[in-house]
Amino acid sequence: MSEFNHTTHYAALGEGKLTGSRCKSCGKTYYPARPMCPECHGGEMEAVEFSGKGKLAAYSIIYIAPTAMIEAGFDRKNPYCAAVVALEEGPRICAQLLGVDVKQPERIKIGQPVTATFMKRGEGEAAKTFLGFTV
Amino acid sequence: MTIRKLNRGVALVGAGMSKFGAFPGKSSRDLFVDAFQEMLASVDKGFDPNDIEALFIGNFSSDLFENQGHTAPIMADWVGLTPRPATRVEDACASGGAALRQGILAIASGLYDIVLVGGIEKMTDQPIERVTDTLATAADSLYEVPAGFTFPGLYASMATAYMDAYDANPDVFLKVGYKNHENGSLNPKAQFGQRIADIMEIRKKSAAKKGLPIPEWADEMAFLKDERANPNIAWPMRLYDCSPVSDGAAVVILVSEEIASRFSDNPLYVIGSGQASDGAIHDRPTLTSLPSAKKAAEIAYEMAGVKPAEIDVVEVHDCFTIAEIIATEDLGFFEPGQGWKAVEDGKTGRGGERPVNTSGGLKSKGHPVGASGVGQVLEIWKQLRGEAGERQLPGNPSLGLTHNVGGTGQTCTVHIFRRGKP
Numbered sequence: 001m002s003e004f005n006h007t008t009h010y011a012a013l014g015e016g017k018l019t020g021s022r023c024k025s026c027g028k029t030y031y032p033a034r035p036m037c038p039e040c041h042g043g044e045m046e047a048v049e050f051s052g053k054g055k056l057a058a059y060s061i062i063y064i065a066p067t068a069m070i071e072a073g074f075d076r077k078n079p080y081c082a083a084v085v086a087l088e089e090g091p092r093i094c095a096q097l098l099g100v101d102v103k104q105p106e107r108i109k110i111g112q113p114v115t116a117t118f119m120k121r122g123e124g125e126a127a128k129t130f131l132g133f134t135v
Numbered sequence: 136m137t138i139r140k141l142n143r144g145v146a147l148v149g150a151g152m153s154k155f156g157a158f159p160g161k162s163s164r165d166l167f168v169d170a171f172q173e174m175l176a177s178v179d180k181g182f183d184p185n186d187i188e189a190l191f192i193g194n195f196s197s198d199l200f201e202n203q204g205h206t207a208p209i210m211a212d213w214v215g216l217t218p219r220p221a222t223r224v225e226d227a228c229a230s231g232g233a234a235l236r237q238g239i240l241a242i243a244s245g246l247y248d249i250v251l252v253g254g255i256e257k258m259t260d261q262p263i264e265r266v267t268d269t270l271a272t273a274a275d276s277l278y279e280v281p282a283g284f285t286f287p288g289l290y291a292s293m294a295t296a297y298m299d300a301y302d303a304n305p306d307v308f309l310k311v312g313y314k315n316h317e318n319g320s321l322n323p324k325a326q327f328g329q330r331i332a333d334i335m336e337i338r339k340k341s342a343a344k345k346g347l348p349i350p351e352w353a354d355e356m357a358f359l360k361d362e363r364a365n366p367n368i369a370w371p372m373r374l375y376d377c378s379p380v381s382d383g384a385a386v387v388i389l390v391s392e393e394i395a396s397r398f399s400d401n402p403l404y405v406i407g408s409g410q411a412s413d414g415a416i417h418d419r420p421t422l423t424s425l426p427s428a429k430k431a432a433e434i435a436y437e438m439a440g441v442k443p444a445e446i447d448v449v450e451v452h453d454c455f456t457i458a459e460i461i462a463t464e465d466l467g468f469f470e471p472g473q474g475w476k477a478v479e480d481g482k483t484g485r486g487g488e489r490p491v492n493t494s495g496g497l498k499s500k501g502h503p504v505g506a507s508g509v510g511q512v513l514e515i516w517k518q519l520r521g522e523a524g525e526r527q528l529p530g531n532p533s534l535g536l537t538h539n540v541g542g543t544g545q546t547c548t549v550h551i552f553r554r555g556k557p
Binding site for chain 1: 414
């Protein structure tokens with residue numbers, strides 16, 4: 001049985017891949033990968049690669065950031081866009097959205113196509129790759 | 136679906152709350168004592184606290200806010216109720232509603248006849264970054280938070296999905312906050328019990344006192360659209376779209392229906408109780424509704440045998456202004472996409488056809504998260520008993536509903552109360 005959890009999720013992002021899981025009994029796909037199928041409760045899951053293409057489903061420009069994002073250089077003067085993206089294979093995922101003008105948030109269009117990008121943050125042992133999307 | 140009923144009736148015979156606000160130097164146990172004392176005084180025919188058999192205490196994160204875990208027995212001790220069983224209930228911002236439901240179930244089961252349900256939170260001792268991070272633990276720390284989402288951000292993203300789906304204007308969110316400050320100005324327990332116009336005057340006086348240029352705004356909406364007066368927190372949610380960081384406590388007494396008359400000739404009866412759960416925001420089929428709220432409401436309405444239109448008084452979980460609009464749709468008061476128009480048309484104001492959050496809501500009254508779900512019941516208690524003072528709704532209201540959300544809808548509880556025998 002393959003192992004699917006947040007460790008495998010972020011390890012795959014480190015390799016530039018969006019690895020989800022698919023239920024061997026009902027065929028439903030999950031991103032992030034699930035260790036069992038919440039739909040049919042089946043326990044046999046297999047790895048499935050996602051294309052990284054999707055559409056913007058929802059977004060916000062974050063001015064008051066959590067500590068991790070403050071450490072990444074964001075604050076009230078340097079806000080960022082956090083988004084929900086609908087992957088073309090179906091599942092949705094939360095991720096930072098890059099390449100948009102955060103000063104003109106009303107011009108960001110829900111439904112516009114976005115593509116996955118991989119953002120490395122931190123140094124040495126603490127280095128971790130996060131999923132982002134660009135318009 | 137099988138309609139579930141309580142195994143025996145449950146009545147509400149007493150209710151009290153501390154003032155909500157920022158209280159340096161006070162801990163959650165002090166606020167709980169305030170709420171408990173007010174509850175004692177509220178029982179019409181008097182009440183011996185020694186008759187309480189068990190406590191259920193809603194609390195989200197005393198661990199991170201106060202460096203204090205294991206809070207329920209401390210509350211029991213501080214009001215002299217040990218060695219009775221005292222259990223903390225945690226479902227993020229729905230902790231209070233979830234504790235209420237546990238108290239109801241404990242009586243309906245027949246195990247206890249008299250139960251105390253409380254809610255507590257003491258948030259203001261921490262710097263804002265720590266508060267933001269603590270609240271974010273109610274979201275999915277593996278997959279939502281690493282995307283940079285904060286709680287205001289998650290609700291703000293629902294707001295952008297809602298605006299896109301229904302052509303809603305972002306100004307409508309400001310009108311929800313404006314309305315809730317109007318209501319809260321009539322609630323002596325409210326943390327920000329000022330109308331927006333009052334806040335504008337305070338800002339002007341403060342500028343004058345400091346020798347700064349005195350700001351001018353054409354009206355309240357101009358104030359609310361001013362980035363300096365009402366800065367973005369997570370666009371399109373601004374400061375006045377967000378409920379505040381608060382300290383507070385609330386307490387209610389539940390008893391079995393058979394003994395209610397020992398305590399009051401005017402109790403409220405719990406006629407509906409629903410609760411539901413859900414996954415993270417990205418795992419839902421919709422971003423313009425909370426599936427858990429719709430489910431909890433369906434269960435509560437069916438148990439109560441009432442329809443949304445019959446509800447007279449409603450307290451919804453307006454942690455953010457968009458949340459109030461979505462709540463009014465999820466609860467069946469307005470069709471999907473019509474909630475924002477109802478705000479535009481003034482229908483949710485105190486004088487409107489569907490008043491929402493007469494207490495001022497979480498926005499104006501305050502949002503000590505674990506206490507909020509119980510605090511909502513206080514407003515229903517007062518309104519249905521005709522004790523809401525200047526904000527009392529006319530027409531002798533008899534049916535009330537509370538809607539309490541945890542996270543972005545990973546938990547929702549809905550409760551329905553009736554004045555008079557069912």
